[in-house]
Amino acid sequence: MALFNKRFRMNYHRPLAASLLIALVVGIAVGAETPALADRAGHPNVLLICVDDLRPELGCYGAAHVRSPNIDRLANSGVTFDRCYVQVAVCNPSRASTFTGIRPDRLGVWTLPVHFREASPNAVTLPQHLSRHGYVCEGFGKIFHNPWQDPRSWTSPHRWGQGSFTHYTDEQKDFTRQVKESLPTGDWRKENLRGLISNAPEIEDDEHPDGDMTRIVAERLAELSEQDEPFFLAVGYVLPHLPWCPPKRWWDQYDRSQLPLAENPNPPTGAPPVALGDNYELSHYADMTNMPTPLDPGLSEAEARRFRHAYYAAVSFVDAQIGRLLQTLRDNQLADDTIVVLWSDHGWKLGEHNAWGKMTNFEIDTRIPLLIYDPRAAGNGERCSQIIESLDLYPTLCELTGTPIPSDVDGKSAAHLLSDPTAAHAGVAFSQYVRDRMMGRAIRTDRWRYVEWRTLADAELKHRELYDQENDPGENHNVVEQHPEIAAKLKKSLDEVLVPRPISLVPAIHSAAGGKKMQVRWANEYEGPVRITWISPRGERRVQIDLKQGESRQIGSFVGHRFAVESEDGKYHEVVEVTPDQDRIPIGRTSAK
Numbered sequence: 001m002a003l004f005n006k007r008f009r010m011n012y013h014r015p016l017a018a019s020l021l022i023a024l025v026v027g028i029a030v031g032a033e034t035p036a037l038a039d040r041a042g043h044p045n046v047l048l049i050c051v052d053d054l055r056p057e058l059g060c061y062g063a064a065h066v067r068s069p070n071i072d073r074l075a076n077s078g079v080t081f082d083r084c085y086v087q088v089a090v091c092n093p094s095r096a097s098t099f100t101g102i103r104p105d106r107l108g109v110w111t112l113p114v115h116f117r118e119a120s121p122n123a124v125t126l127p128q129h130l131s132r133h134g135y136v137c138e139g140f141g142k143i144f145h146n147p148w149q150d151p152r153s154w155t156s157p158h159r160w161g162q163g164s165f166t167h168y169t170d171e172q173k174d175f176t177r178q179v180k181e182s183l184p185t186g187d188w189r190k191e192n193l194r195g196l197i198s199n200a201p202e203i204e205d206d207e208h209p210d211g212d213m214t215r216i217v218a219e220r221l222a223e224l225s226e227q228d229e230p231f232f233l234a235v236g237y238v239l240p241h242l243p244w245c246p247p248k249r250w251w252d253q254y255d256r257s258q259l260p261l262a263e264n265p266n267p268p269t270g271a272p273p274v275a276l277g278d279n280y281e282l283s284h285y286a287d288m289t290n291m292p293t294p295l296d297p298g299l300s301e302a303e304a305r306r307f308r309h310a311y312y313a314a315v316s317f318v319d320a321q322i323g324r325l326l327q328t329l330r331d332n333q334l335a336d337d338t339i340v341v342l343w344s345d346h347g348w349k350l351g352e353h354n355a356w357g358k359m360t361n362f363e364i365d366t367r368i369p370l371l372i373y374d375p376r377a378a379g380n381g382e383r384c385s386q387i388i389e390s391l392d393l394y395p396t397l398c399e400l401t402g403t404p405i406p407s408d409v410d411g412k413s414a415a416h417l418l419s420d421p422t423a424a425h426a427g428v429a430f431s432q433y434v435r436d437r438m439m440g441r442a443i444r445t446d447r448w449r450y451v452e453w454r455t456l457a458d459a460e461l462k463h464r465e466l467y468d469q470e471n472d473p474g475e476n477h478n479v480v481e482q483h484p485e486i487a488a489k490l491k492k493s494l495d496e497v498l499v500p501r502p503i504s505l506v507p508a509i510h511s512a513a514g515g516k517k518m519q520v521r522w523a524n525e526y527e528g529p530v531r532i533t534w535i536s537p538r539g540e541r542r543v544q545i546d547l548k549q550g551e552s553r554q555i556g557s558f559v560g561h562r563f564a565v566e567s568e569d570g571k572y573h574e575v576v577e578v579t580p581d582q583d584r585i586p587i588g589r590t591s592a593k
Contacts, residue, residue: 042402043134044374045224045338047325048234051318052091052142052241053358054344056082056369058315065260067253067316070323071371074342078373079418080383085429085444086390089346089358089365091241092145094390098345099125099144099153101394101409103430105498108507110434113540115148117564119507121575124406126394127153130232133403136224141213141236148533148541151570161213165238166245167201176286189284197285198310199245205320208247210237214321218328225332230401235325237318240348243285244310246317253316256309261301262351263474267294270478272463274436274453281357294355304351311350335375339400342371343393352474359433361442361451362475363467366431374400377418384421387444388414389429430497438462439503443494449475450490452500459500466490509575510539512560520578523552526567526588533564535575547587 058068060075061082087097087104096109096116100123104110108119116123127137131154139158144150149158168176172195180193205211217235224231239246267276276294283291292298299307322342329335347365349355358365368390373380391411398405399415416423429444434456442451451465466480466487480487511534524530524547534543534557541564547553559580565587566573572588 043230044376044401045230045334046130046135046232046397046401047221047329047338047340048232048397049322049325049340049342050095050141050143050234050236051342051344052236052238053346053348054240054315054318054369055347055350055364056344056367057350058369060371061369065258066312068319070319070326071342071369074322074326074340074373075371077380078340078371079377079379079421081370081372081388081414081417082383082385083387083429084368084370084390085366085387085431086346086368087430088432089360090433091345094345095144098343098390098393099127101126101391101406101411103391103410103497104432105503106410110432110439110503111505112145113538113542114505114507115145115541115564117150118509118535118539118541121509125150125153126397127232127234129394129398129406130401130403131155133401134229135401135403136227136229136231137234138220138231139234139236140217140220141210142238143234143236147544151566151568152573154570157568157570159213159216161209161211161216163207163209163212165209166195166199166243167203167207168195168199172196172199179286179289183289189289192284193286193289194284195243196287197243197282198306199243200248200251200313201245203247205247205317208239208245208317210239210318210321211247213237214324218324221325221328221334222332225334232401237321239318240311240314242281244307244314246314250317250320251309251313254309254312256305259305259308259312261304261308262349264476265298265351265354266476267353267355268467268476268478270480271465272453274438274463275360275362275440275451275465276353277355277357277359277435279356281359291356292354294353296354298351298354299356307356308350311348337375339375339397340371340373341393341397342369343390344368344370353476359435361431361433361440361449363444363449363469363473364475366429366442366444372396372418374418379418379421382421384417386414386417386421386423386425387427387429387446388417388425392426428493430494432498434505441494441498441500443490443497445490445493448486448490450480450487450494452491452494454500456503456505458502461500505538507539509535509562509564511535511537511558511562513537515559515561515578516580517556517558518578518580518583519554520557520582521552521554521584522547523584523586524549524588525586526572529568530572530588531566531568532587533566535562535564 057063059072086094092112093109109116131137139154176195278293282288346358392414395405395411395413399413431442433440438453440453447470449467453463464480465478467475532545533541562577
């Protein structure tokens with residue numbers, strides 16, 4: 001493969017704007033640094049493909065029953081990492097940690113609703129960092145957690161594919177309405193019930209947002225092939241995340257009756273209930289309101305097969321879209337100049353441990369597929385069995401693109417493993433999960449996984465787990481009592497990295513409660529659309545208001561409430577706190593400096 005040897009020039013910059021004197025400005029930034037000029041070769045393009053909820057059950061990971069020919073070809077061309085682990089097995093904190101390179105304990109993000117900008121406002125994301133070193137950085141689909149795609153991370157506004165994710169029929173919608181009406185008063189799903197958990201619509205691929213996004217990205221790749229600047233394109237597929245509604249033709253690729261079921265369909269012996277989760281995610285859907293927990297009798301075989309069929313169909317649909325992207329690279333002579341990465345935000349249980357979904361510290365949820373193709377790499381076509389962490393991706397891509405590795409990232413570059421997949425690396429991975437007012441902290445070594453559950457309030461130790469990967473790779477037996485010396489050794493290593501301490505899930509930036517009620521008119525004086533997002537007293541992003549250029553709107557609020565304000569183009573952002581002396585807040589006002 002030819003090495004990337006283009007020199008490139010920068011012909012754009014992002015203008016600065018004046019500070020804004022509105023309300024109490026907690027944090028403000030307008031514009032971004034002008035990218036540094038590059039004066040040397042060795043800056044390949046990067047295509048980062050993110051696939052939500054994708055577990056390493058693919059042809060290239062030994063699953064012959066899964067049809068993933070395009071991902072398999074990518075694996076054969078690059079390096080396949082067999083043991084890569086995320087830091088939290090749920091979307092938001094996993095993505096936040098990976099794309100900032102910072103562990104959840106230091107970043108301050110462990111749960112779904114808290115945006116990392118409220119916890120660590122000055123964190124520099126991977127695309128932000130690359131853009132400061134001359135890269136065009138653009139995001140498509142789900143990169144950060146929905147719907148907050150962090151505009152300041154991109155050099156152009158983030159883009160989505162269009163269309164319906166579900167294509168429910170009128171009859172299916174009627175069924176959902178009937179289920180909703182039948183729910184008892186006080187049921188949390190009364191106002192949050194979703195439609196069916198799966199659907200097989202007779203549609204073309206591009207009628208699904210993931211397919212339409214692929215079309216958009218392919219067009220953009222063709223445009224970028226004519227430019228001198230290197231690019232970092234992050235493309236995020238939502239499927240196989242629930243609901244599973246890929247086009248019917250991908251369902252038709254499988255014979256449901258022949259699909260394998262989970263080999264370990266029972267909860268691990270000796271595991272504390274908090275470790276197992278509750279299958280909560282699936283109970284959002286109208287046809288699964290009675291979803292059993294892992295400690296209840298399991299789903300019927302028919303239901304288990306239906307779910308697996310739906311998941312595999314979604315995987316094959318996404319695989320086809322990835323094939324379109326890879327073909328676009330070839331068609332536009334980009335393949336020899338572009339690093340391609342396939343990454344998932346966590347694994348997913350399909351009946352293992354009598355559970356469905358993610359949200360645990362088990363191997364099945366924390367282990368992900370990771371493929372890296374660098375046309376310059378000597379190790380292409382090989383597998384790497386070294387343990388690496390998802391947050392290693394940030395420094396790895398920095399090294400591969402010839403950009404400096406920031407000093408404050410926690411990840412370790414794995415770039416050397418692309419040259420020699422047998423070389424040494426850290427040899428250990430850490431993960432966490434919050435449940436029932438406890439933090440589960442886990443360490444994964446070559447043979448063992450050790451887990452501690454401590455209370456958030458005072459870090460009191462409540463439960464311990466130990467699993468022997470050599471003799472029990474399915475993690476079916478907690479053997480912590482049988483191996484006290486191993487547990488003690490792993491505890492010491494765990495405590496050195498994930499230090500036991502009281503933890504507050506509320507980030508630094510949050511609204512104050514109890515303030516006087518006010519009516520405030522927000523006026524968008526920025527040169528483009530802006531989004532105003534209320535940050536709750538718990539630090540969770542909740543209500544969103546989008547204002548077009550020149551638009552104003554009156555919003556009921558309270559003194560002490562805080563709002564994240566961001567322009568669509570990412571050049572303007574700030575946090576505004578409502579004060580008692582204001583009834584109008586102009587946002588995005590700019591002037592020459």
